[in-house]
Amino acid sequence: MARLEPMSTTTPCQRCALRALPIYRRLNEAELAFVEKFKIGEMEVQAGSDILLAGTHSAHLFTIYDGWCFRYDLMEDGGRQILSLLLPGDFIGLQTEMLGTMQHSVQSLTDVRLCVFSRERIWTIFERFPQLSFDLTWAAACGERTVEVALANVGRRPSFERLAALVMHLYRQLEGLRLVKDGTILWPLTQQHIADLLGLSTVHVNRVLRRLINSGLIRLDGRRLTVVDPGALAEIAGVDLEKPLRRPLI
Amino acid sequence: MARLEPMSTTTPCQRCALRALPIYRRLNEAELAFVEKFKIGEMEVQAGSDILLAGTHSAHLFTIYDGWCFRYDLMEDGGRQILSLLLPGDFIGLQTEMLGTMQHSVQSLTDVRLCVFSRERIWTIFERFPQLSFDLTWAAACGERTVEVALANVGRRPSFERLAALVMHLYRQLEGLRLVKDGTILWPLTQQHIADLLGLSTVHVNRVLRRLINSGLIRLDGRRLTVVDPGALAEIAGVDLEKPLRRPLI
DNA sequence: CCCGGTCCTTAACAAATGTTGTGGGCGATC
DNA sequence: GATCGCCCACAACATTTGTTAAGGACCGGG
Numbered sequence: 138m139a140r141l142e143p144m145s146t147t148t149p150c151q152r153c154a155l156r157a158l159p160i161y162r163r164l165n166e167a168e169l170a171f172v173e174k175f176k177i178g179e180m181e182v183q184a185g186s187d188i189l190l191a192g193t194h195s196a197h198l199f200t201i202y203d204g205w206c207f208r209y210d211l212m213e214d215g216g217r218q219i220l221s222l223l224l225p226g227d228f229i230g231l232q233t234e235m236l237g238t239m240q241h242s243v244q245s246l247t248d249v250r251l252c253v254f255s256r257e258r259i260w261t262i263f264e265r266f267p268q269l270s271f272d273l274t275w276a277a278a279c280g281e282r283t284v285e286v287a288l289a290n291v292g293r294r295p296s297f298e299r300l301a302a303l304v305m306h307l308y309r310q311l312e313g314l315r316l317v318k319d320g321t322i323l324w325p326l327t328q329q330h331i332a333d334l335l336g337l338s339t340v341h342v343n344r345v346l347r348r349l350i351n352s353g354l355i356r357l358d359g360r361r362l363t364v365v366d367p368g369a370l371a372e373i374a375g376v377d378l379e380k381p382l383r384r385p386l387i
Numbered sequence: 388m389a390r391l392e393p394m395s396t397t398t399p400c401q402r403c404a405l406r407a408l409p410i411y412r413r414l415n416e417a418e419l420a421f422v423e424k425f426k427i428g429e430m431e432v433q434a435g436s437d438i439l440l441a442g443t444h445s446a447h448l449f450t451i452y453d454g455w456c457f458r459y460d461l462m463e464d465g466g467r468q469i470l471s472l473l474l475p476g477d478f479i480g481l482q483t484e485m486l487g488t489m490q491h492s493v494q495s496l497t498d499v500r501l502c503v504f505s506r507e508r509i510w511t512i513f514e515r516f517p518q519l520s521f522d523l524t525w526a527a528a529c530g531e532r533t534v535e536v537a538l539a540n541v542g543r544r545p546s547f548e549r550l551a552a553l554v555m556h557l558y559r560q561l562e563g564l565r566l567v568k569d570g571t572i573l574w575p576l577t578q579q580h581i582a583d584l585l586g587l588s589t590v591h592v593n594r595v596l597r598r599l600i601n602s603g604l605i606r607l608d609g610r611r612l613t614v615v616d617p618g619a620l621a622e623i624a625g626v627d628l629e630k631p632l633r634r635p636l637i
Numbered sequence: 638c639c640c641g642g643t644c645c646t647t648a649a650c651a652a653a654t655g656t657t658g659t660g661g662g663c664g665a666t667c
Numbered sequence: 668g669a670t671c672g673c674c675c676a677c678a679a680c681a682t683t684t685g686t687t688a689a690g691g692a693c694c695g696g697g
Contacts, residue, residue, distance in 0.1 A: 210535065210536075210539045212539065212543050212544070212625065213625045216543045217543070218538060218539035218542045218543045220535045220538060220539070231524075231528070232528050232531075232532070235521075235524060235525040235528035235529070236525075236528055236529070236532060240532055240535070241535065260517070260521075263517035263518070263520045263521050264517045267510070267513035267514045267520070268513070270513045270517070270520040270521075270524070271485075271510075271513050271520075273524045274481075274485060274520070274523045274524045274527050275485040275486075277524050277527035277528050277531060278481070278482050278485035278486055278527050279485070279486070280531055281482075281527060281530055281531035281534060282482070282486060282490055284531060284534045284535055284538055285460065285470045285490070285491065285534055286460075287538055288468060288470060288534055288537055288538045288541060289460045289462065289468035289470070291538065291541050291542045291586065292468045292541045292583075292585070292586030293462050293466045293467070293468045293586060294462070295683080296683080296684075327643085327644065327645090328644075328645070329643095329644080333542075335542070336541065336542030336543060337684075337685090338684070338685050338686075339644095339645090340646090340647090340684090340685070340686075340687095341683085341684055341685070343645070343646065343647085344646095344647095344684090347646085347647095375462065375463045545653075546653080546654075577673085577674065577675090578674075578675070579673095579674080587654075587655090588654070588655050588656075589674095589675090590654085590655070590656075590657095590676095590677085591653085591654055591655070593675070593676065593677080594654090594677090597676085597677095
C-alpha cells in the first residue's frame with residue numbers, strides 16, 4: 138500500500154507551481170485561503186503502489202502534485218482494463234463521495250507526490266464556494282470525456298491508430314503541464330500497461346509499437362519517448378492538436 | 388432535428404412519476420420549488436432525431452422524462468462509437484456548461500419526451516442549493532462510471548460476454564425504473580446500434596446475438612427482449628445483479 | 638557471482654472478428 | 668401493387684488480433 142513519507146517540505150497552495158499554469162482557472166483570495174485549509178498534507182508514494190482499492194471507502198481525497206497514476210478495473214478472469222491515466226492536477230478519489238465506495242482502483246506508475254484533502258470538509262465547498270462546486274462538476278465532466286475518448290479509440294480504431302492516439306493524447310496533456318522538452322516526454326508505461334489501456338494483448342502491443350518506431354514517427358529509449366513529428370502523428374491518431382483544454386484545479 | 392410539439396400537458400415536478408421511484412433522492416420543499424421554476428417546458432422528439440450535435444453549444448439543458456436516447460462520437464472514417472445509452476432521468480447537455488461546447492452528439496432511439504431547463508439559471512443551483520450542486524457532480528460521476536464499465540467491457544471481454552453485459556446492464560437500469568415486465572424490456576436497438584455500442588461489426592453482432600438467442604438465455608421478438616434467466620445471464624456477463632444503484636435526479 | 642524476476646522480442650500457429658456480397662422480409666410512399 | 672430503403676440473415680473469405688512458447692537484456696538480492 139501507499140507509503141507515508143515524513144512530510145519534508147509541503148508547498149503552500151498560494152505558491153503551487155501547478156496552479157500558475159495557464160490551463161487552470163485562477164482562484165480568488167477566499168477560495169485560495171479555503172483550499173489551503175482544506176488541504177491537510179502531502180503524501181509520497183513509490184512507483185507501483187496501490188493508492189486506492191475498488192470496494193473501499195477512501196479516507197482522503199487527493200490531487201496529484203507530481204508523477205503519474207492510473208485508474209483500473211479488474212475483470213473476473215484476472216484481466217485488467219486501465220480506465221485512464223492520471224497526471225499532475227488530476228483528482229483521485231472524488232468518486233467515493235458520490236458513489237459511496239470506489240468502483241475502480243488507483244495505482245501509481247511513477248513515484249508520486251500527492252496533495253491530501255479532508256473528505257469531511259468537501260461539503261464546505263458545496264455550501265460556501267459556488268465556483269469551486271462548479272469546478273468539481275467540471276472536473277468530473279473532464280474525467281468523463283477522457284474516458285469517452287478512450288472508449289471510442291478502443292471500440293472504433295485499429296491498433297496502430299489506437300496507439301498513436303494514446304501517445305498524442307498524452308503528449309497534449311503534458312504539453313499543457315509544461316512537461317514536454319524538445320518533443321520528449323516521460324514514458325513510464327510498460328507494454329503491459331499499454332495493452333491494458335488499449336484493450337490489446339502485450340504481444341500485439343509489441344508488434345504495433347515496433348511498427349510505430351520503425352515508421353520513424355516516434356523514438357523510444359528507456360523511459361523517454363520522443364514524438365518526431367507531432368503533426369504527422371496527430372493526423373494518424375485522428376487527434377486535434379490545437380485544442381486549448383482548460384481544466385479545473387481545486 | 389428535434390421537433391417541437393405543442394405542449395399538450397406538462398407534468399409539474401411535484402407530481403413527476405419518475406421522482407417517486409426509490410432510486411432517487413427525495414428533494415426538500417425549497418429544492419422542488421426551485422426545480423419547478425428551473426424547468427421551462429417539455430419537448431417531444433421523434434425516434435431517430437438528433438437532439439444535440441457535437442461542436443455546438445446547446446441552448447438548453449434536458450432530462451429524459453420518457454424514452455431512450457444515446458450519446459455518440461463520429462470517427463474520421465465515418466464510424467460511430469456510441470458512448471452510452473440514456474434512459475428516463477438521465478441528463479442531456481450538462482457537458483456544454485462545463486466543456487464550452489458539446490464534444491459528442493445525442494440522438495433519440497425512440498420517441499422521447501424531454502424536460503427542458505434553463506441554462507442560465509443553472510448557476511443559481513451552485514449559488515443557492517448546495518445539495519443540488521452535489522447532485523450535479525454526483526450525476527457526472529455516475530455518467531463517468533457508466534462509460535468506464537463500457538470501456539472495460541469493450542476492451543477486455545469477448546463479444547459474447549460483451550453482449551450479455553450490455554443486455555444485463557440495461558435490464559438492471561430498467562428494473563430500477565420499473566420498466567421490466569415479466570423479464571421483458573423494450574429493445575429499440577438495431578444490430579447497427581449494438582455494433583456501435585460494443586465496438587463490433589454488424590455481421591459479428593448478428594452472429595453473437597443469434598448465439599445468445601439460440602442458447603435460450605434471451606428471447607427477442609420485434610422490439611421486445613425477454614431475459615429468460617437473469618441470474619444465468621448476469622453470471623456470463625460478469626455483472627452484479629444485486630447492486631442498488633441510487634442516482635441523482637434534478 | 639549466480640539467481641530469479643520483470644520486461645522486451647520474435648516466431649508459429651490458432652481463434653476471433655471484419656469484409657464483401659447476396660437475398661429475404663417488411664413497412665412507407667407513390 | 669410496384670418500388671425503395673432499412674433491417675436482418677447467412678455464407679465465403681480476408682485480416683487482425685490472441686496464444687503459446689522460447690530466448691535475451693537487464694537489475695537487484697542473496
